[in-house]
Amino acid sequence: MEESGATMRKWEDLDTDILVQIFQTFDIFELTSGIAHVCSAWRMACCDPLLWKTLDLSALESNFIRIPLEPYVYVHCQSDKEVTRLLKIALDLSRGSIQTLIFHFNLYLSDEQLTYTAERCPLVKRIVMPAWNRIKKTGICRAINMWPHLESMTMPSIANPPYLLEEISKNCKNFSKLKIMGPFDIFFASSLVLYIPKLKVLSLRCSVIFKDALITILDKLQDLEVLNISHCILIEACPSPLLKRVVKEIDPFIMDKANRLREFLVCMNDSCVMCQRARSDEGLMRWYKYEKGLWKSDEARSLAL
């Protein structure tokens, strides 16, 4: 019996499980590049929930330029279209199975793209979205409204947190983990205490933190288990003539309060590369300067990627 050619093998009749196993090694670009368009059986395998627990778009960045006015970025039209196309195909194949959404810090989703995505991921438990430049308050609230199962969010720092945190407190009963990639002040801290008092894990790594904000969360977030302030610049307001000064080490007063935490992750070390970088970037990490994927790390394991 000769085995020439593929005429004797029915690739479209392979067990769905086997097809799914083959497709499991594909990244999002490969998954959406057309294997779902090969034949009916392959399309069915492409829709298997096993392939869609996580939608990881962290290899996708917008083609953009910085501009001096809000929203401070301008995304080229073609780039937007490509993101839209990818989202459409992926969300269509995912059939609502997605539980984790990951976006790159240079992927500037529009309000429309976010809404479109949120509508098609009702089971989302975790969202990593560091760039909100083009997203309006109504947009993010609309999305939060569609994610009742949300537990974990990675976000940029925002000037006016209450509206967001209130929306989360109303809609996301299981919300417990937050990572903020940017400055953390007393306003943010108080808002957290007011709206997300049951927060369990908080990461503020590589940013600017104000000392009064830190003390507030240590005092008032009673359910907090893990706090990560590694490589942060800790700032204390002082009486004049200096308006504020950088705190060089965690004093015993703070360490004492942090004792009740399961994990208090700190790194304030002049010889630490990350600490040096945070200092030179003045607390607003320019992740694009550093190793690819570095932004994904977190000493708090549940917030790492």
Add this chain to the structure above:
Amino acid sequence: MSSSSSSSSSPPCPKKMITLKSSDGETFEIEEIAALQSKTLENMIDENCASTPIPLPNVKGKILAKVVEFCTKHAEAGADAETLRAWDAEFVGVEHAIVFDYILAANFLEIPTLLDLACESVAEMIKGKTPDEIRKFFNINNAFSPEEEEDVRRQNQWAFE
């Protein structure tokens, strides 16, 4: 590898041979320890069904020979990971029709290492090809229902509806 709970079980004797019989009547000998790579065979050995040649009606002789070769190689003690990887790469560096047969055999015999290897190699064959190229390569008939055709057409639109 096998955790048999029967009181008469003993650790696999390295030189004990099992005989397998392919769908086209060929017989092959395989060391018991190598045969344990297959969960299907492991179960049969555990239940002491392995004294007579085991018939494998789903596997042709030509493929069974290669499967025996694979299991024997992977049961070898002291093989370093890199050499094994290189050997594996050569093993699946064959016509995709043969890899297809490996997949079916590995699935039937429940040999995870071989299934993983074969699936990975198919994945590599697929990557980078357009749907048309994939269909030609694997000789797949593009039979979509009208609804599915509509889905595909919709997805290629640039703008939101």
